Amino acid sequence: MPGIRIYADNACDLDKEYLEELGVKLFYMPVTIKDQTYRDRLTISPPDFYKxxxxxxxxxxxxxxxxxxxxEEFEKALQESNDQIIYIAFSSGLSGTYQSACVARxxxxxxxxxxxxxxxxSVGYALTVIRAARAVAAGENLEQVVAAIEDNIRRIEHIFIVGNFDMLKRGGRISSTSATLGNLLNIKLIAHFMDGSIFPLEKVHGLKKAKKRMLEIMAERGVNLKEQLIGISHSNDYEGALELKELIEKRFGCREFVISEIGAAIGAHVGAGTYTIFFLR
Structure with a gap:
């Protein structure tokens, strides 16, 4: 009986071992640093990237x-079995990888x-991949798996504290003046995703106030949070991510979390010191 193969790419920020447990196959985006090209989470780890x-x-x-x-990979999969092939791609608003996959298809x-x-x-993308993989593991048919993927895509929320204003300046999201002032005055920019792209949301003074405001936004936008799988990602601060987890547990009673460090594919856009929460609206 034909099965369903789920593919993702390393912008989901999940470790290779966890993806293997889920039965998810991975494509790797290259990142270049000082004229040296790496494969995120394959030939360079997140800690080495931030260093x-x-x-x-x-x-x-x-x-x-x-x-x-x-x-090459899709052709190989088609020849190996009669499985349905599903590739869930990193946002087209941040990369041309989705378009590349469409060309191959x-x-x-x-x-x-x-x-x-x-x-x-990052882990917002991962939540969709995890939901799809769990649906396949539960024996759901193609129509049900596709419905689960499309539901997550429609409802996923990304709320994050930007670690480095210079990264957003380079991406054209904020001006040079705003980036300089933000870094100097300890202003934390809270941003979110709209239709797959990053947009500034609010500016808050200090990290503690910014985390508090993130949870307020989560309360405003989230639905049935206690029953959800909540995602948290961080860049170079696992303890800070655990603090966020504890705040979310205390406020909303959430029980299931995925916490992961932001790798090079996403870290190249946001820099070190970034904290993100992901949930469904």
Whole structure:
């Protein structure tokens, strides 16, 4: 009986071992730092990535996965079995990887290949991947798995404290003046995702107030939070992520969490010192 293969990419910020437990196969986006190219979480770990970009003047760059890479893997999967192939992609608002996968799908012209734009990043993206993998493991059919994916894509929320204003300045999200003032005055920018892209939401003085405000926004937007799988990601501060988890547990009674460190694919956009919470609205 044909099965369902779930694919994702490393922008979901989940460790390889956990993805293997879920039965999810991974594509890797390259990141270049000081003329050296790495594969995030494959040839460079998150701690090593943040150590490298902490050096003055070092700005990492990322590249999309190529259509050729997708075509080779999809073609192999088609030949190996009659499984349905589902690739859930890093947000098209931040990378061309989704478009690359669509090109590969169209080249192979097989109804067994489905490509979804998660419109998400980091553990927010991971929550959709996890839901899809759990649906497959539970024996749900293709229609049910697709419905679960599309539901998460519609409802996922990303609320985060930006670690480095310079990263957003480079991406054109804020002005040079705002970036300089923010870094100097300990202003924390709370941002969110809209249709798969990053947009500033509010500015708050100090990290403690910013975390408190994140939970207020979570309360305003979230639905039935106690029963949800909640995502938390951080860049170079696991203790800070645990503090967020405790605050969420205390306020909303949430019991199930996924906590992961932001890797190079996302860290290249937001920098060290970023904290993010993910949930469904």
């Amino acid at each position: 490298l970009i902490s050096e003055p003047g070092v700005m990492p760059t990322t590249a999309q996965i190529t259509p050729r890479e997708f075509k 169209d080249m192979l012209d097989s109804p067994r290949i489905m490509v979804f734009d998660s419109k998400s990043a």
